[in-house]
Amino acid sequence: MSKHAISNEKESVGKIFKKFMHVIGINHRLCKWILPCNLGKNIIMAGLPYVGIVYGCDILNALVAQEAKSNIMSMVYQLLGITFVMTLLYHILDKAGNAMRDSIRYRIKADISGKAASLDYQELESQESMQLLTAALEGEKESGGIYWFSDKLGVLIGDVASIFYAFIVLVPILTKKQHLVGNGAMQILNSKWIIYLIFLLNLCSMFLFMWISKRGNKKQYEIYEESLDAIRKDDYFYREILSKYTTGKEIRLYALKDLLLRDMTEVWNEKCDIQDRKLDIQEKIKIRYLIVQALLLVVSYTVIGVRGVNGMITGAEVVKYVSALTALGGACQYMVDHFETVLLNMQYLHHYYEYLQLPNHKKTGDKSVADLKPQELVITFEDVSFQYPGSKKDSLKHINLTFHYGEKIALVGPNGAGKTTLILLLCRLYEPTQGRILLNGIDIREYDYEEYLAMFGVVFQDFKLFAMTVAENVAASEEYDEQKIEEVLEKAGIWDRVRKMEHGIHNPLYNVGIKGVEVSGGEAQKIAIARALYKNAPFIILDEPTSALDPMAEYEIYSGFDRLIQDRMAVYISHRMSSCRFCERIVVLKDGQVQEQGSHEELIDRDGIYAMMWNAQAQNYQ
Ligand SMILES: Nc1ncnc2c1ncn2[C@@H]1O[C@H](COP(=O)(O)OP(=O)(O)OP(=O)(O)O)[C@@H](O)[C@H]1O
CATH class of the missing domain: 3.40.50.300 (P-loop containing nucleotide triphosphate hydrolases)
Structure with missing residues (x-):
């Protein structure tokens, strides 16, 4: 494949940021509401579990303390009310986003077709332009389209919001004046510094996730580039030959079916192999994530559970803090994962941008x-x-x-x-x-x-x-x-x-x-x-x-x-x-x-x- 058209060279942060801004620009041009919509819905969604965690803990504490029934019911109603409003808002924004999705997809197709129709004829026929066109069309599909980019960006911002919410929930355990119980190892386990240590572990796991994700995505992108020729061949056989009745005459008269199917099967096998390799990489990423997440969960339960056993916090608080720490770990992991997905997505979509930017080299003069x-x-x-x-x-x-x-x-x-x-x-x-x-x-x-x-x-x-x-x-x-x-x-x-x-x-x-x-x-x-x-x-x-x-x-x-x-x-x-x-x-x-x-x-x-x-x-x- 020509390096002129598509390249996967290592890029500087500045270049990545430029690409990011191009893709944001495309989003805005195609539909200015799509990003706000996706950001809004994900920020709301990220907050929902924390509402349950905080109110759940307060309600349990009130029940154990045998507080007035009206007080407890008031908290239950608040929990229901806030959950209802947040869920409703989420669904309104989600529906609006879905409605925009198809119109964006058609506008992208119109852009690509418009460009193909106005490009210099000489450019249009060149191998580089054809590859870029395939990459633009496939990249748009591969990454789930431009909507997918804004969706994933929304989810990423949702993860950041989730980390912020987790901190707010965890503030008491970090600021509350402590009466350390036990001695030796127990004192260390009960100290608030151990919570900071868990944060640090989460931070380290984030870098680990980033490394796993980056490697996985790089491999996936390489496979995707390798697959472009197979995609073009598949298009040729499937769209240009077998699904067009005009080619049916030759296929029948010259009994070309077996020959064509042989070539098509080769292409399909190639595509299946590519798909298998991609799934394999995704599976490996998932397993590595799960192992790291499980280890973090064990540490969180041990640290918070010990406090509960020593009577430093209530049972409900144990649940609240463990849930918050688990959510924090999840958000850190997903944030990295989604960040890498947004980068990968952007890479795909950038081909679409590059295709639209292809210059018309034809010199046009001003003589009439x-x-x-x-x-x-x-x-x-x-x-x-x-x-x-x-x-x-x-x-x-x-x-x-x-x-x-x-x-x-x-x-x-x-x-x-x-x-x-x-x-x-x-x-x-x-x-x-x-x-x-x-x-x-x-x-x-x-x-x-x-x-x-x-x-x-x-x-x-x-x-x-x-x-x-x-x-x-x-x-x-x-x-x-x-x-x-x-x-x-x-x-x-x-x-x-x-x-x-x-x-x-x-x-x-x-x-x-x-x-x-x-x-x-x-x-x-x-x-x-x-x-x-x-x-x-x-x-x-x-x-x-x-x-x-x-x-x-x-x-x-x-x-x-x-x-x-x-x-x-x-x-x-x-x-x-x-x-x-x-x-x-x-x-x-x-x-x-x-x-x-x-x-x-x-x-x-x-x-x-x-x-x-x-x-x-x-x-x-x-
Ligand atoms: N798009 C192309 N890319 C590369 N070579 C081409 C292309 N189109 C034509 N050629 C080559 O240029 C030469 C001249 O082709 P052209 O089509 O101009 O011939 P022609 O005299 O019109 O032929 P015919 O009478 O068969 O229509 C041929 O050798 C052909 O293989």
Whole structure:
């Protein structure tokens, strides 16, 4: 795993504090009431046992002393009243917190999705970003989400409150003037210093717990990082393959079930092993805690019990002080445990923060494209080379090309020649690794990025339509001009089909949640063409636009191409050589290089690659 994306290096206190403040900031931004709510409820909850301890002792003492019944009943009512109010408050805050939990979770998902949609395309595809995204999504789940962080922070503050309450309860035994009974060891046991010693033991146990917890959590976090690849693979198999009906055809026809299940089982075994290792660590932590806690309990009972036996305190006080000391020990232990959990939790959630902070490296300039006249637009590739991130070979090499407004250009070449890559660079979805792309003589990075993108209407080879209405798909917006939508659908040859849908252009596509229309591959391609036309961009790029169209539809597209494109510039990629003929200029790419360019006639006369490809295809039609 790349260290750039996720690292578990030892961090300074300052860095941890910074992370803590980031996560607190996230909490506050997502819901400003969640932390106060969790803090309040835990502070109340921590006090509840002490109310029982103190009142229980007073009531028992009063009973033994045979005090007036009304006095005893008054204490019972107070105990019930305070317990009722505290429990009620606790439940109100708990319910409010639960109600906030889901909305916070959805807001986190919205943040992550929003970031994924706005991140530089180049960044989005990088291995580091993908890992960080998985970590952000998984970390959010793994730690129980951001709500879990504030919940655990609340519990931690509750532990601190519990220690404070225990001190208040124990004050009398520390301050009461003592008449020491017995001699030698008994005097030591009866001295108040021995109580301080118990505090000290609790303090030492806290450090011991901290050490146990820290080691355990470190191991758990390492296991979690190790598991990220397995999680991604699991997502791929489970969400992308087996739960999608579109992959069902290949799985059946090529009997891929066993092969896929074999790979999936491997991933699941890996995940189960990870889970087992985690549970093992948690179990070991728990056992160590229990042993230390039991030892402390024995010491507390001995010290306080001896006082009771010697008549220095009443039986009820023995119960009260032992309960307070036990609660103090528990609170110390839990405080450390919860502190470590909050730190671990914060570590997970920090990936979410880091993902949201991923910078967009794309330089956007301040030059406006709107100032340029469409008919004067010229895009020039100046010695452009390009290598995909993580790849070792150049997909484009020293490309020098010019695209003029109004030109119809065909890009042809064998598979893997670099045609789609060239288009991705032209649209600035990727940046050249060498050379420059100029718009009217100025580097395209000098122009406003959004405005530059708006100049292109593209139908990619692997275009995507979305589960929304036809009109929204075409206009890529909630607001649209219905007349214009009809026009472009008509130009793309799909208007008749859309018109007959139950709700026409307002009909949803695909069955996701609501019942939509399942369109065929060719129909979808026509809608994608309509979307590119609706954009009214000066540059239209069609990457294999007719690959899914029937011969008639293909014929209609070509014969009406001029009407379709009008005077805009069109770059057209196709493996059907006959369909390139209508283009004024044909650029032939091979191995990432421009091998030849010219009109159809010129290239045939030249008898190069184009002529070879043309003749090879023409033979099929003879
Ligand atoms: N995301 C990517 N990461 C790494 N290499 C890539 C990526 N996309 C494409 N390539 C490589 O870049 C080269 C050019 O690919 P490109 O898709 O541009 O070819 P093409 O001419 O459009 O091919 P086809 O006719 O098959 O669509 C290929 O060798 C391909 O393996």
